[in-house]
Amino acid sequence: MTISFYGFKSDLSLMGMLTKSQIMEILNDWNYWKKDFNEYHRRPKYQSKIELFRDSGEIIVLTGIRRSGKSTLLKMEMESLSEIVERKCLLYVNFEDLRLSNAQNDDLLSLIFTVYRENINPEGEVYLFLDEVQNVSGWEKWVYTLHELNKAKIYVTGSSSKMLSGEIATALSGRHLCIEIYPLTFLEYISFKGVVCTDLPDYTSQKIEINRLFNEYLEFGGFPKIANMKAELKHEDLISYFNTILIKDIVGRHGFDYSKLETLTYYLLSNDTKQNNINSISKALGFNYATVESYVNALKEVYMLFDIRNYNYSLKKQIKSDNKFYSVDTGFVNAVSFKFSDNVGRLYENVVFNELKRRGKEIFFLNDSGCECDFIIKERDEIKGAFQVCYSLNNSNQQREINGLIAACKKFGINRGYIITESRSELMNLKGLEIEVVPITEFLLCRDL
Structure with missing residues (x-):
């Protein structure tokens, strides 16, 4: 049986025998046509950006690690839209719903749109929200066609950075704007806890x-x-999140060996913030080089891990340099690798990396002729910032941390460098440079670098 509606066709023989009635039941469960929106904690920066993109006329894409809040942001956008359009104009589809799991191809998308048009909104404008759409084979061409025919204003989410690379990006033909969604910053975290901190007086x-x-x-x-x-x-x-990401987002998509993937992930989380490379990891674990490379790339694709390289003016040397890996969330590090109290300094470094990443900075580390600096920040073609991170600055490490920072600042012509610690606050003038020692909570809440 073939259904044709608004230019789209659906072959129910390919749909695992989902009927219109079943589709309607699923849509009723998820949508807000006759029920109130839930209350959610606001995430103003993301919401403002989504609202800004709303008027662009392009497909809006939210990507990020599973459980980072993409679905909630879609629902808050729907609630915001409900103030200016009728609720029947809003169509939300959750492709994590197991009832849809046996029929995930572009025919399913066509059938859903047909059922919605026939029963809810025959003629009005449509705002279409497709959640975890990467589960649907052929979604990108279907979405592009719907967009080009001006049949709907479209939002999609997915848990893979590869959603918009290669063939998929080509299929969307540049008709999209992308926002990467991360777990909460510390500023968002304290807001969730009811603490307001907008300036230094609030902080102190x-x-x-x-x-x-x-x-x-x-x-x-x-x-x-x-x-x-x-x-x-x-x-x-946290353990449940971790296992679901490995099993569903990586093994389910790539068919990797779960045991090896788990071992590799544990190893990387236990050695995060340390210099490493694919060759040394493969030797340490006794795994094939190609296996390690493909597994590491998969972990990066689903936003579990990020890596940065040793900065070099030569791009060729930079590409060949060691990496340092960072977890998207310190909760994973503590849940599966070492005890929380074992190495707080590494957790501090991971938190600072994530903060810089979420502020949109291009980040490198520096290890050059004895000059070691945890983070240097590149803006356009210039290095603009240098940061050291340690739990405490004391007699055993102070000279090393300061010397590394001074060397980095001198190398790149930077006038001020930062050392981020637990609680120490101090401004030093050394060798013509300002070295500011900043408590990590002040850095996270009060410094707009």
Whole structure:
């Protein structure tokens, strides 16, 4: 049986025998045509950007690690739109729904759109929200066609950075704007906890509570649901997130060996912030080089891990340099690698990396002729910032940290460098440079670099 509606065809023989009635039931369960929106914690920066993109006329794409809040942002956008259009104009489809799992191809998209048009909104404008759409074979060409025919204003989400690369990006023909969604920043985290910090006076007056919350954030990370969960449940949920990402987002898509993938991921999380390369990892684990390379790339694709390279003016040398790996969330590091108290300094470094990443910085490390600096920041073609990160600055490490920072600043002509620590606050003038020592919570909440 073939259904044709608004120029689209659906062959029900390919649909796992989903009927119109079944599709309608699924849509009713997820949509807000006759029910109220749930209350969610706001994420103003993302919401403002989505609203800005709304008027562009392009497909809006949200990508990011599973459980980072993409679906919630879609629903908050729907709630915002409901103030200016009728609710029947909003169509949300969740492709994580198991009832759709046996029929995920572009015919399913056509059937859903047909059922919606026939029963809910025959003629009005449509705002279409496709959640975790990468599960649907052929989605990109279907979405592009719908967009080009001006049949709907479209939002899509997915848990893979590869959603918009290669053939998919070509299929969308540049008709999209992308926003990467991450777990909560520390500023968002304290907002979820009811603490308002907009300036330095707010920070100084609430420092005790802020520091307490930072210890929570450092240990359990910033996944939105985890933030407001009872402490005794957080570890188990983080393990569940971790396993789901490996099994569903990597093994399910690529057919990798789960045991090897798990071993590799544990190894990388246990050695995050350290210099490494594919060859040394393959030797350490006894895995084939190609296997390690493909598994590492998959972990990066699903936003589990990020890496940065040793900066070099020669791009060729830079590409061949060692990497340093960072977890998208310190909660994963603590859940599967080492005890929280074993190496707080590494967790500090990971948190600072994530903050710089979420502020859109291009990040490198520097290890050159004895000059070691944790992070240097490139803007356009110039190095604009240098940062060292350590839990405490004391007699055993102070000279090393300061010398590395001074060398980096001198190398790139930077007038000020930063050392981020637990609580020390100080401004040093050394060798014609300003070295500012900043408490990590102040850096995260009050410094707009």
